[in-house]
Amino acid sequence: MNALTIIFYIMAVLMVVFSIMAVTSRKLLRAAIYLLFVLIGVAVFYLAVDYMFLAAVQVVVYMGGILVLIIFSILLTSHLGERLQVVKPTTMLFAAVLSLVSAGVVISVINGFTFITSTFEGDKLTVAHIGQQLLSYDQFGYVLPFEVISILLLAAMIAAIAIAKYKHQGKS
């Protein structure tokens, strides 16, 4: 058992605890900060499996983009001291039973399945290799999803601007 293994288990427990706190915290801003801790943990996991580029994307897009947007909208739409209202106990019980039972089923399936792990030792993944595969149109090339997602991002950007501007024009 080396240091990285111990770090992984500590991190896994912490991430599960922080995700539970993110969905049960009564204060909105705290929920967002607990989400930040989970996202940092996921980035560390990507670093541990040697996907440096993915870890960088996770930090830049999730923590630098999505989380800032979430905190920004929390500050715009609620007062800081405000506590969230809780749902009915029956709903909470139903949701807890549903997720616990489903998690139990999935975990028992995972435990009963033998995964054939590969012993393939490739050379280290470089950004140049990622870029070439992302833009290649041979087998295992990803040029079509790459182009589709660029159109999707453009559409999302235009939609966000249109939604944000729409009411303004309607009022005047």
Place this chain on the structure above:
Amino acid sequence: MIENIPLSHILIFSTLIFFTGVYGFLTRKNMITMLISIELVLNAVNINFVAINKYMFPEQLEGHFFTLFIIGIAAAEAAVAIALFINLYRNIRSIDVDEVTEMKH
């Protein structure tokens, strides 16, 4: 490297995060916290993709690229969702799912 951690432990850990996200999605009423739950679910799926890619099929990078695209789509989804929340808040002063009974104004 984390080769001495069995794959099933990583999958169990991501399963727990996934169903925490599902629980949050079912119990929350505020739309922003529902978005936070969706981000938890997406991150659990990303951990799964990366772990299975690394342990079982390291010669192809399919899980790596799927994760990359999921992160991109999550960014687009969050941007549109937050534009909608702010517009809703401007119109009806609330972003609780119970009070949003119509999207048209």
